Amino acid sequence: MIIDCHGHYTTAPKALEDWRNRQIAGIKDPAAKPKPAELKISDDELRESIESNQLKLMKQRGSDLTIFSPRASFMAHHIGDFGVSSTWAAICNELCFRVSQLLPDHFIPAAMLPQSPGVDPKTCIPELVKCVEQYGNVGINLNPDPSGGHWKEPPLSDRHWYPIYEKMVEYDIPAMIHVSTSCNACFHTTGAHYLNADTTAFMQCLTADLFKDFPTLRFIIPHGGGAVPYHWGRFRGLAQELKKPLLKDHLLNNIFFDTCVYHQPGIDLLTKVIPVDNILFASEMIGAVRGIDPETGNYYDDTRRYIEAAAIKPEQRKQIYEGNARRVFPRLDAALKARGR
Amino acid sequence: MIIDCHGHYTTAPKALEDWRNRQIAGIKDPAAKPKPAELKISDDELRESIESNQLKLMKQRGSDLTIFSPRASFMAHHIGDFGVSSTWAAICNELCFRVSQLLPDHFIPAAMLPQSPGVDPKTCIPELVKCVEQYGNVGINLNPDPSGGHWKEPPLSDRHWYPIYEKMVEYDIPAMIHVSTSCNACFHTTGAHYLNADTTAFMQCLTADLFKDFPTLRFIIPHGGGAVPYHWGRFRGLAQELKKPLLKDHLLNNIFFDTCVYHQPGIDLLTKVIPVDNILFASEMIGAVRGIDPETGNYYDDTRRYIEAAAIKPEQRKQIYEGNARRVFPRLDAALKARGR
Numbered sequence: 001m002i003i004d005c006h007g008h009y010t011t012a013p014k015a016l017e018d019w020r021n022r023q024i025a026g027i028k029d030p031a032a033k034p035k036p037a038e039l040k041i042s043d044d045e046l047r048e049s050i051e052s053n054q055l056k057l058m059k060q061r062g063s064d065l066t067i068f069s070p071r072a073s074f075m076a077h078h079i080g081d082f083g084v085s086s087t088w089a090a091i092c093n094e095l096c097f098r099v100s101q102l103l104p105d106h107f108i109p110a111a112m113l114p115q116s117p118g119v120d121p122k123t124c125i126p127e128l129v130k131c132v133e134q135y136g137n138v139g140i141n142l143n144p145d146p147s148g149g150h151w152k153e154p155p156l157s158d159r160h161w162y163p164i165y166e167k168m169v170e171y172d173i174p175a176m177i178h179v180s181t182s183c184n185a186c187f188h189t190t191g192a193h194y195l196n197a198d199t200t201a202f203m204q205c206l207t208a209d210l211f212k213d214f215p216t217l218r219f220i221i222p223h224g225g226g227a228v229p230y231h232w233g234r235f236r237g238l239a240q241e242l243k244k245p246l247l248k249d250h251l252l253n254n255i256f257f258d259t260c261v262y263h264q265p266g267i268d269l270l271t272k273v274i275p276v277d278n279i280l281f282a283s284e285m286i287g288a289v290r291g292i293d294p295e296t297g298n299y300y301d302d303t304r305r306y307i308e309a310a311a312i313k314p315e316q317r318k319q320i321y322e323g324n325a326r327r328v329f330p331r332l333d334a335a336l337k338a339r340g341r
Numbered sequence: 342m343i344i345d346c347h348g349h350y351t352t353a354p355k356a357l358e359d360w361r362n363r364q365i366a367g368i369k370d371p372a373a374k375p376k377p378a379e380l381k382i383s384d385d386e387l388r389e390s391i392e393s394n395q396l397k398l399m400k401q402r403g404s405d406l407t408i409f410s411p412r413a414s415f416m417a418h419h420i421g422d423f424g425v426s427s428t429w430a431a432i433c434n435e436l437c438f439r440v441s442q443l444l445p446d447h448f449i450p451a452a453m454l455p456q457s458p459g460v461d462p463k464t465c466i467p468e469l470v471k472c473v474e475q476y477g478n479v480g481i482n483l484n485p486d487p488s489g490g491h492w493k494e495p496p497l498s499d500r501h502w503y504p505i506y507e508k509m510v511e512y513d514i515p516a517m518i519h520v521s522t523s524c525n526a527c528f529h530t531t532g533a534h535y536l537n538a539d540t541t542a543f544m545q546c547l548t549a550d551l552f553k554d555f556p557t558l559r560f561i562i563p564h565g566g567g568a569v570p571y572h573w574g575r576f577r578g579l580a581q582e583l584k585k586p587l588l589k590d591h592l593l594n595n596i597f598f599d600t601c602v603y604h605q606p607g608i609d610l611l612t613k614v615i616p617v618d619n620i621l622f623a624s625e626m627i628g629a630v631r632g633i634d635p636e637t638g639n640y641y642d643d644t645r646r647y648i649e650a651a652a653i654k655p656e657q658r659k660q661i662y663e664g665n666a667r668r669v670f671p672r673l674d675a676a677l678k679a680r681g682r
Contacts, residue, residue: 144527151490151527186485186492191544191579195568196537203532223575227536227568233604234564237630237641238532263574269610289578300578 001341002304003325003332004058006176006222006258006282007066007107009096011053013045016095020074023088027080036091046095047102055106057285061304067325067332068096069110069141073189075180078148082116082123089114089127097135104339108332110139110176113164115146117153122163132171138331139220140168142175144201149184149193156201156219157208165214172330174218174256177201190288198226202255206239206247211254218254218328220280224261224270232273248275256328258282259303259320262289264296267306276316280324281307342682343645344666344673345399347517347563347599347623348407348448350437352394354386357436361415364429368421377432387436388443396447398626402645408666408673409437410451410482414530416521419489423457423464430455430468438476445680449673451480451517454505456487458494463504473512479672480561481509483516485542490525490534497542497560498549506555513671515559515597518542531629539567543596547580547588552595559595559669561621565602565611573614589616597669599623600644600661603630605637608647617657621665622648 019039026033054066070092077085089112096109111131113124131137142164145151154160156177168175182193198221211217221228228235236247244250256278261267270279282303289300298305307320326333360380367374395407411433418426430453437450452472454465472478483505486492495501497518509516523534539562552558562569569576577588585591597619602608611620623644630641639646648661667674 149492151525153527155527184492186494186496186545187541188544188548188579191547191576192537192541195540195572196533199536199540199568200528200533203529204527206532207529224571227540227571230565230568230571230607230610231536231602231604233602233607233634233641234630235532236636237603237632237634238529240632240635241630261572261574262578263572263614265610265614266571266574269571269606273604273606289575289582291578291581293574293578294581295577300574 001065002063002281002321004063004066004283004285005220005280005325005329006260006284007054007068008071008284008287009068009092009099010071010286011049012071012095013041013049015039015041019091020088023084024079027084036087039091041095043098043102046098050099050103050107053286055103058106061302063283063304064106066107067110067139067329068099068107070096070112072141072178073181075112075141075143076148077115077143077146077180078117078183080116082114082119085116086114086127093127093131093135100136108335109135109137110141111135111137112141113143115143117147120163121161125163125167128164128167132173136335137173138329138335139173140175141178143179144177144197144204145179148180149182149187155204155208157204157210165217169214169216172216174220174328176220176222178222194223194288195226198223199228202226202228202235205251205255206235206244207242211251215253218256220256220258220328222258222260222282222284224259224266225257225274229257229270229273252278256280256324259307260284261306262300262303263293264306264309267303267310271310271312276312276319277324279320280328281321342406343404343622343662345404345407345624345626346561346621346666346670347601347625348395348409349412349625349628350409350433350440351412351627352390353412353436354382354390356380356382360432361429364425365420368425377428380432382436384439384443387439391440391444391448394627396444399447402643404624404645405447407448408451408480408670409440409448411437411453413482413519414522416453416482416484417489418456418484418487418521419458419524421457423455423460426457427455427468434468434472434476441477449676450476450478451482452476452478453482454484456484458488461504462502466504466508469505469508473514477676478514479670479676480514481516482519484520485518485538485545486520489521490523490528496545496549498545498551506558510555510557513557515561515669517561517563519563535564535629536567539564540569543567543569543576546592546596547576547585548583552592559597561597561599561669563599563601563623563625565600565607566598566615570598570611570614593619597621597665600648601625602647603641603644604634605647605650608644608651612651612653617653617660618665620661621669622662
């Protein structure tokens with residue numbers, strides 16, 4: 001089985017965006033604020049939006065199951081206050097849940113959180129509990145910078161975030177560390193902010209001892225780990241300067257990288273440098289880079305091709321495709337086993 | 342000849358740091374403010390600080406000449422106002438100039454600028470002019486984020502920066518795009534902020550048409566280009582989505598990467614993905630990562646070893662070591678030729 005651990009609902013029916021725009025307008029003009037019930041998307045519309053997009057490509061490319069979360073760039077936690085984020089997260093998570101109910105063989109949900117800049121992360125717990133207990137979510141997306149490119153929250157190693165981590169440990173779910181849209185003109189969202197956040201999150205963990213407090217806490221750093229594998233020598237050397245243990249002992253029981261790296265040399269480096277147990281297959285398909293690479297004739301985000309061509313053994317490929325995802329997402333493994341998969 | 346295009350004076354005598362600390366204290370307590378003349382460092386002290394450090398390692402490792410600029414993390418443009426930065430830059434640039442006079446066969450200077458957050462970059466021009474015309478500087482370091490991790494200036498493509506670019510074009514000197522110390526707790530200086538800035542700078546150029554306005558402007562993006570070469574497919578794809586030309590036409594006449602990547606697989610990727618004409622040898626030695634890699638027994642920052650081992654042709658290696666630096670830094674080439682080198 002091939003599990004894609006990084007899929008977002010980037011193709012939701014336009015009604016969702018329209019509702020969101022009305023919600024945003026309602027921040028300044030309360031009379032314009034829509035009710036959640038005013039958003040109406042039928043099961044047929046949901047199914048159509050997936051079957052003609054993600055599911056079609058999954059079948060073409062040969063992946064079986066996607067861990068599916070709300071569109072990352074639309075989380076936009078910097079917009080409005082906790083109430084705005086809370087209503088928006090509930091709507092987006094419900095849609096991903098419905099997709100997982102309509103197409104249970106192919107999608108299982110991961111939750112966005114109703115984060116808001118400067119607001120205590122423990123306010124996210126009720127949504128998290130609902131998503132795990134009622135919606136069967138197997139993971140969450142945690143935004144280390146809800147300010148959207150201004151980086152005003154404490155580092156991920158700070159006790160600020162511990163309420164989330166305590167709940168993650170209790171449920172045995174991992175978090176993908178994923179920022180949202182940048183509202184800082186310096187940072188292009190998918191070309192700079194996403195990759196910077198990946199590198200930043202890794203280094204926040206490297207300088208701290210977070211995983212001593214939470215030995216079973218697990219983070220997935222997306223987009224192939226930002227700059228980290230390319231600079232693995234730098235990070236090993238920095239850990240050494242800081243008198244930290246070897247990275248494999250200090251971080252690699254808890255940190256995993258996905259394969260959203262959109263060319264063969266990048267995947268070759270990733271699979272060469274990072275232990276195979278720490279790599280999870282992913283494509284983030286129909287995401288930041290949707291085109292066809294003129295150098296190969298294939299979609300940039302058809303990452304399975306790169307994994308197939310990487311110089312790794314068949315059993316390592318199986319780890320990347322399936323085994324690691326089952327280990328890092330135990331609730332996914334349990335859900336699959338309950339269905340005999 | 343082997344030219345290291347990225348060296349900082351990280352080993353300056355302690356008197357420099359002491360003077361700077363007094364300068365910083367003087368921001369709040371003007372009575373404590375030291376005069377520049379109170380900093381006394383003899384030629385012997387300068388020579389000793391270099392001969393026992395950078396020059397010793399250059400000889401051991403076989404590099405001949407270093408383009409030498411003030412310590413990047415000490416630029417700290419976020420501290421104080423323009424006056425503070427101006428005095429500090431003048432002192433630091435003078436020291437690098439003196440090093441280049443004392444050891445002219447091995448060091449040639451590049452200048453830091455007296456940038457200050459929110460201050461018009463044109464205020465940097467007098468220091469730049471002095472450094473080029475009187476001190477023989479062959480390039481500058483330009484900080485795209487003088488706020489130190491808060492990213493409050495406009496992107497590098499903004500007209501805000503044009504006064505610097507106009508002078509660079511007039512003198513035909515390149516800029517290394519190099520941030521300084523992060524004062525944002527989210528970003529570790531050398532493990533996150535430096536690499537993030539590299540990626541950010543590249544993407545700022547990708548989304549814009551800066552090099553249409555300045556066809557001869559040249560930037561060196563240090564630290565192997567941050568995350569860029571590892572994600573080269575992503576950046577090619579983003580350029581395609583944005584209807585920009587191919588990266589080789591859009592950016593690679595103007596943007597160059599150094600080789601400060603501290604392990605073999607990283608350099609292998611860099612030399613595979615980025616055209617050899619766009620790679621300049623560098624080590625940033627005695628910098629962020631000073632230790633010995635237990636996996637190889639060699640210094641992490643002994644980047645020559647990685648270039649020697651890379652699967653490139655001898656003439657390509659020569660380009661990386663020498664030819665590209667002479668082309669990107671024409672004033673370096675002229676200075677060398679004037680000395681018959």
